[in-house]
Amino acid sequence: xxxxxxxxxxxxxxxxxxxxxxxxxxxxxxxxxxxxxxxxxxxxxxxxxxxxxxxxxxxxxxxxxxxxxxxxxxxxxxxxxxxxxxxxxxxxxxxxxxxxxxxxxxxxxxxxxxxxxxxxxxxxxxxxxxxxxxxxxxxxxxxxxxxxxxxxxxxxxxxxxxxxxxxxxxxxxxxxxxxxxxxxxxxxxxxxxxxxxxxxxxxxxxxxxxxxxxxxxxxxxxxxxxxxxxxxxxxxxxxxxxxxxxxxxxxxxxxxxxxxxxxxxx
Amino acid sequence: xxxxxxxxxxxxxxxxxxxxxxxxxxxxxxxxxxxxxxxxxxxxxxxxxxxxxxxxxxxxxxxxxxxxxxxxxxxxxxxxxxxxxxxxxxxxxxxxxxxxxxxxxxxxxxxxxxxxxxxxxxxxxxxxxxxxxxxxxxxxxxxxxxxxxxxxxxxxxxxxxxxxxxxxxxxxxxxxxxxxxxxxxxxxxxxxxxxxxxxxxxxxxxxxxxxxxxxxxxxxxxxxxxxxxxxxxxxxxxxxxxxxxxxxxxxxxxxxxxxxxxxxxxxxxxxxxxxxxxxxxxxxxxxxxxxxxxxxxxxxxxxxxxxxxxxxxxxxxxxxxxxxxxxxxxxxxxxxxxxxxxxxxxxxxxxxxxxxxxxxxxxxxxxxxxxxxxxxxxxxxxxxxxxxxxxxxxxxxxxxxxxxxxxxxxxxxxxxxxxxxxxxxxxxxxxxxxxxxxxxxxxxxxxxxxxxxxxxxxxxxxxxxxxxxxxxxxxxxxxxxxxxxxxxxxxxxxxxxxxxxxxxxxxxxxxxxxxxxxxxxxxxxxxxxxxxxxxxxxxxxxxxxxxxxxxxxxxxxx
Numbered sequence: 001x002x003x004x005x006x007x008x009x010x011x012x013x014x015x016x017x018x019x020x021x022x023x024x025x026x027x028x029x030x031x032x033x034x035x036x037x038x039x040x041x042x043x044x045x046x047x048x049x050x051x052x053x054x055x056x057x058x059x060x061x062x063x064x065x066x067x068x069x070x071x072x073x074x075x076x077x078x079x080x081x082x083x084x085x086x087x088x089x090x091x092x093x094x095x096x097x098x099x100x101x102x103x104x105x106x107x108x109x110x111x112x113x114x115x116x117x118x119x120x121x122x123x124x125x126x127x128x129x130x131x132x133x134x135x136x137x138x139x140x141x142x143x144x145x146x147x148x149x150x151x152x153x154x155x156x157x158x159x160x161x162x163x164x165x166x167x168x169x170x171x172x173x174x175x176x177x178x179x180x181x182x183x184x185x186x187x188x189x190x191x192x193x194x195x196x197x198x199x200x201x202x203x204x205x206x207x208x209x210x211x212x213x214x215x216x217x218x219x220x221x222x223x224x225x226x227x228x229x230x231x232x233x234x235x236x237x238x239x240x241x242x243x244x245x246x247x248x249x250x251x252x253x254x255x256x257x258x259x260x261x262x263x264x265x266x
Numbered sequence: 267x268x269x270x271x272x273x274x275x276x277x278x279x280x281x282x283x284x285x286x287x288x289x290x291x292x293x294x295x296x297x298x299x300x301x302x303x304x305x306x307x308x309x310x311x312x313x314x315x316x317x318x319x320x321x322x323x324x325x326x327x328x329x330x331x332x333x334x335x336x337x338x339x340x341x342x343x344x345x346x347x348x349x350x351x352x353x354x355x356x357x358x359x360x361x362x363x364x365x366x367x368x369x370x371x372x373x374x375x376x377x378x379x380x381x382x383x384x385x386x387x388x389x390x391x392x393x394x395x396x397x398x399x400x401x402x403x404x405x406x407x408x409x410x411x412x413x414x415x416x417x418x419x420x421x422x423x424x425x426x427x428x429x430x431x432x433x434x435x436x437x438x439x440x441x442x443x444x445x446x447x448x449x450x451x452x453x454x455x456x457x458x459x460x461x462x463x464x465x466x467x468x469x470x471x472x473x474x475x476x477x478x479x480x481x482x483x484x485x486x487x488x489x490x491x492x493x494x495x496x497x498x499x500x501x502x503x504x505x506x507x508x509x510x511x512x513x514x515x516x517x518x519x520x521x522x523x524x525x526x527x528x529x530x531x532x533x534x535x536x537x538x539x540x541x542x543x544x545x546x547x548x549x550x551x552x553x554x555x556x557x558x559x560x561x562x563x564x565x566x567x568x569x570x571x572x573x574x575x576x577x578x579x580x581x582x583x584x585x586x587x588x589x590x591x592x593x594x595x596x597x598x599x600x601x602x603x604x605x606x607x608x609x610x611x612x613x614x615x616x617x618x619x620x621x622x623x624x625x626x627x628x629x630x631x632x633x634x635x636x637x638x639x640x641x642x643x644x645x646x647x648x649x650x651x652x653x654x655x656x657x658x659x660x661x662x663x664x665x666x667x668x669x670x671x672x673x674x675x676x677x678x679x680x681x682x683x684x685x686x687x688x689x690x691x692x693x694x695x696x697x698x699x700x701x702x703x704x705x706x707x708x709x710x711x712x713x714x715x716x717x718x719x720x721x722x723x724x725x726x727x728x729x730x731x732x733x734x735x736x737x738x739x740x741x742x743x744x745x746x747x748x749x750x751x752x753x754x755x756x757x758x759x760x761x762x763x764x765x766x767x768x769x770x771x772x773x774x775x776x777x778x779x780x781x782x783x784x785x786x787x788x789x790x791x792x793x794x795x796x797x798x799x800x801x802x803x804x805x806x807x808x809x810x811x812x813x814x815x816x817x818x819x820x821x822x823x824x
Contacts, residue, residue: 054663055812077666084664086657086819092588104580105665133591149661 003066005030005157005188006051011060013046020046022212024060028190028205033183035203036192039252043212044192045085045161051190052082052159064157078106081155083163087146091135095126095145098134099152106153113152120148124174139166147175151182158182160191164198176202200244210252223247299732299749299813306748310393318397322404329408333416338511342495342504344405345427349500352398352431353438354608378544385540386436395432402428409507419510423522427503430529434499437536444539446596496521499528574678577667581675586682588654598647599687602640603694606632629699634710634769636691638762641717644684648725649754650747651676653736657819669807670800673729677722684718705778712785713765719789719796724757726799730806733817764788 006028013021021043028034038044049055051062053073062069064076082088090098096117103113121127124144126137137145143166150158158179164172179189179202193199199206200220207217216223224242227250242250294300325344332340390396402424410417445451495501506521574582590596609632651673652659662672688711695702702710732747765785772781807814 052664054660054815056808074666074668077664080664082660082664084657084660086660088658088660088664090584090588090655090658090661092591092654093584097584097587101580101584102661102665105577105661105667107576107666 003030004028004063005032005065006034006190007063008051009061009063011047011050011062012058013043013050013055014058019212021050021209024209024214026207026214026217028188030065030188031183031186032205033179033189033203034191035199035206036190036209037196037199037206037248038192038209042209042252044209047209048159048161048190048192049084052080052084053077054082054084078153079155080157080159081150081153082159083143083146083150083161084159085161087142089134089142089146089149091133093134094131095121095134095137095141096130098145099149102149103152108153116152120152123178124148125171140168140171143167144171144175147178151178155187157188157190160189160193162193163191164193164195172198196243196245196248206244208248208251216251220244220247223251227251299747302732302749303747306752309752310748314393314397318400321397322400322407324404325401326404326408326411329405330412331408333409333412333511338508339504341405341409341507342501345500345504346495348398348401348405349431351401352394353435355394356392356435356439378541381544382537382540386432386536390432392435395428395435398431399428409511413511416507416511419518420507423503423506423525426522426525426529427499430499430525430532433529433532433536437532437539440536440539440543444542497524499525502528576671577665578671578675578678581672582679582682585676585679589679589683592654598643599640599683601643602636602687602691605639606636606691606694606698609635629695630703630706632695632699633692633702633706634713636695637688637710637714638765640684640687640691641714641721642758644680644687645721645725645754645758647683648677648680648721649728649750650732650734650736651680651725651729652733652814652818653729655818656735657815659818660815663807663811663815669804673726673800673803677726680722681718684714688714703778705782709769709772709778709781709785712782712789713769716785716789716792717761717765719792720757720761723792723796723799724754726803727806728753730803730810730814733814735818 004027006026008024008026011021011024011026012019024043024047026047036044036047046055050057051064051069053069053076057070065079067075067079069076090101093101099117099120100110100113103116104110108116118127124147126141126144126148134142134145143163147160147163150160163175167175176198183189191199191203203220205217205219206223208215208223216226218226223244224247227242227247230250295304325348328344329341332338332344390399406417406421406424409420445454496505502521502524506518506525509515509518509521655662662669692702692707728747728750732750732753734747734750768784768788769778769781772778772784
């Protein structure tokens with residue numbers, strides 16, 4: 001495989017008879033802000049878990065920054081940051097203690113870890129309650145802390161599973177600014193989100209997974225052009241204004257009427 | 267505007283809760299681990315059934331003997347025994363108590379009465395309650411066989427007494443959880459315990475002085491205790507039965523009313539606590555107000571305090587930090603001291619001129635017994651060392667750190683804990699009994715050097731093969747997998763057996779110092795076994811990472 005930031009070859013994961021992810025071939029170039037989309041249960045989290053070493057692939061190959069994840073997992077993990085599903089926090093630590101701990105787990109010396117912790121807490125506006133335990137953080141605060149933990153060691157590839165879920169608008173702007181700055185510095189970001197407006201605004205490239213299979217991959221413009229080609233000529237004329245949500249729905253076929261359903265709802 | 271509808275029937279809710287339990291149990295059988303858990307459950311149930319049945323027969327025979335022999339007053343002995351078991355066993359052996367976090371159900375429209383009922387009813391399924399209930403049944407039957415006319419009354423009184431015990435256990439756990447949840451109340455409780463420990467050291471000298479002066483004060487003390495116990499729940503229940511046996515109906519009724527009053531008082535205290543829980547009380551540490559000036563202060567970088575480098579040091583620090591904030595774990599750490607206290611003041615045999623408890627006869631055993639118990643309690647941490655991590659375990663797999671270093675960090679932290687416990691136990695033994703002999707101290711430390719690597723080897727494997735998410739923030743709900751509990755128990759029996767045999771043989775040969783080289787010799791293969799497991803742990807955890815993550819990230823009550 002070429003030296004992409006993230007590359008998979010025939011990535012497959014089965015749970016018994018159920019195929020959660022099937023033959024996924026991803027290519028994410030270094031420095032790309034990459035959105036990984038799909039309906040619920042499509043295989044997004046399974047894929048991201050495999051890419052970050054949290055789940056073994058049934059078959060296929062994963063390379064991160066040219067390193068094979070199966071043979072050089074530690075080298076890969078040193079270079080990546082992850083905000084996994086469930087955030088992987090330790091509730092009985094304070095935010096500062098947690099970040100320092102994570103920094104040291106990634107090999108930072110104590111002073112560096114402590115210094116970066118203070119900076120990140122300040123940046124994330126989590127510094128105001130230093131004695132508060134993580135378990136008592138609000139959901140949005142936990143998200144911010146999880147993101148801070150994912151970047152404390154300065155990763156070259158960042159995997160974010162729903163990073164904006166439950167984060168308020170102010171914090172969301174802060175996070176976006178930080179992620180944009182990381183992109184500008186050559187970091188690759190792999191993001192899953194159900195908020196397609198955010199993905200459209202942030203990501204240059206996206207891939208869509210549906211029922212475990214990769215059904216589209218490329219820049220948003222390429223996807224837009226692809227969808228335009230599938231539309232009837234009359235509709236294709238207006239396809240230049242297609243939003244990512246419309247593209248997504250067109251690809252995964254996700255429209256339904258509720259007029260005749262759930263009539264008992266008030 | 268939303269239409270308000272009446273809350274669903276409580277009966278339907280109870281049915282749903284019972285069904286949830288059944289479904290969770292049944293679904294768990296789909297996996298090998300679930301089937302192993304069932305096997306362990308059956309073994310535990312068989313053990314408790316045998317224990318309960320044996321006690322039922324023995325206590326029944328004793329009750330028959332007392333009633334038949336015209337000594338109904340002695341029924342108090344039996345009820346105190348049942349009471350002590352019912353209340354102390356769950357504290358000393360928390361791993362065998364049923365654990366369930368009902369707070370998950372507060373989101374449903376369950377009214378307070380139903381919530382209270384469910385919480386209390388759940389206490390009936392506790393193995394300790396089942397054993398206690400069987401023993402009381404034995405006493406009722408024994409009394410009934412001795413005096414058939416007394417059976418209905420005895421049954422009624424003992425039912426009240428059983429209800430009292432169930433409520434009292436729940437009440438103690440609920441209030442202790444409350445007191446241990448916040449730093450201030452925890453500090454008060456710890457200070458009280460330390461004061462108790464310091465206070466009890468004066469018992470021995472005072473008793474000796476009184477003993478030398480005259481036996482009369484002891485006689486008076488015993489008489490006062492005998493009189494006083496009649497007004498405590500076990501004594502009240504026993505008196506209610508004894509007075510009825512002697513034909514004093516009004517007195518019997520009065521004592522039974524006393525049991526009812528105790529039941530009501532305990533029920534009220536439990537209700538007070540559960541109502542607070544029902545209203546969504548937050549027992550967290552940081553619920554306390556934060557001073558305004560502190561609110562805007564930037565966090566100061568944490569300075570190293572333990573001096574261990576790299577990820578292993580980070581894990582040790584994290585583990586110890588978590589430990590200092592977990593009321594349940596702090597409680598576990600204090601329990602060896604409580605045990606020493608119980609053995610000092612608890613019921614014992616008649617010796618010389620006054621009653622003495624077990625360790626008062628053999629004070630040299632106090633240090634090794636306390637240490638062995640501390641090691642036993644430590645297994646609730648070391649045999650399920652990932653249990654408290656929750657979804658945080660993902661970080662261990664996502665970080666560039668081999669799992670053996672994480673296990674090593676955890677083991678080192680637990681070594682530090684047992685080390686601190688040993689020091690505390692040694693000081694407590696000095697205060698309560700007498701300073702342990704040098705041979706006892708050194709042999710105990712050498713024994714620990716042999717036992718600890720094996721404990722950690724078993725613990726590392728059990729933690730990885732049978733992980734179970736536990737909430738160390740909750741008191742009394744920190745049970746590991748049943749397989750872990752039983753396997754750990756069997757392992758510890760073997761381990762303690764070897765240690766005890768070694769010490770016994772050394773004592774028989776007249777020199778306990780002889781046990782020291784034997785323990786050190788055994789420590790070498792134990793350490794080799796530990797290193798062997800540690801080198802294999804990376805591969806094992808990698809193979810089992812999905813199970814570990816899914817098991818430890820699991821949320822919800824079922």
